[in-house]
Amino acid sequence: MSKPFEKHIKDRPYAKPETAAARLLEIAKTLRIDEGRMPIGEWNSTFIWKDKASVEEYTLGRDKLIADGIIKLHECGGFFMWKDQTPEGELPGTGQPHDA
Template structure:
């Protein structure tokens, strides 16, 4: 008599069965949310001759806030499209598109104007 054990092929196929995964909501999946958080981070960075280092900006957003590179890109591109920031010629820095008046934080008026505040 032949034993009725499950063949190796069946076991391998069963181990690759799709699983249902429950994923947490991504707070920065919306470009406006990501842009608002990036502006908050930008206001805390050291600014050298009007330039904000990209490395400090994206490392805070990606590592500390646990956001993805795609979410970072969405927020950055929204800020550039809205005219709030621009990329420096060298590609290693961001600069405020319109400098803030004396005594105000850069980006504050752009936040309210673009509905991000």
């Protein structure tokens, strides 16, 4: 008698929106920010190609950051911007000063 077919799938580290959003914030700290704008291409290419995440995981994390009011999409569609800057000069969600 044979065993039923079992498929082994590796756990996806960014399958939860909170985890994906946290990684995207880490990436955001490394991006060049020009007039408050972070290029979407640099952000998603790091997450998808370097971290080997999926487009769906990227979308989950991005949408969580937008829903939480941390980032917003620039009107041109090619950049993200911090939604608000805290009075202490920290970037929302990072605990890091803007100049860091």
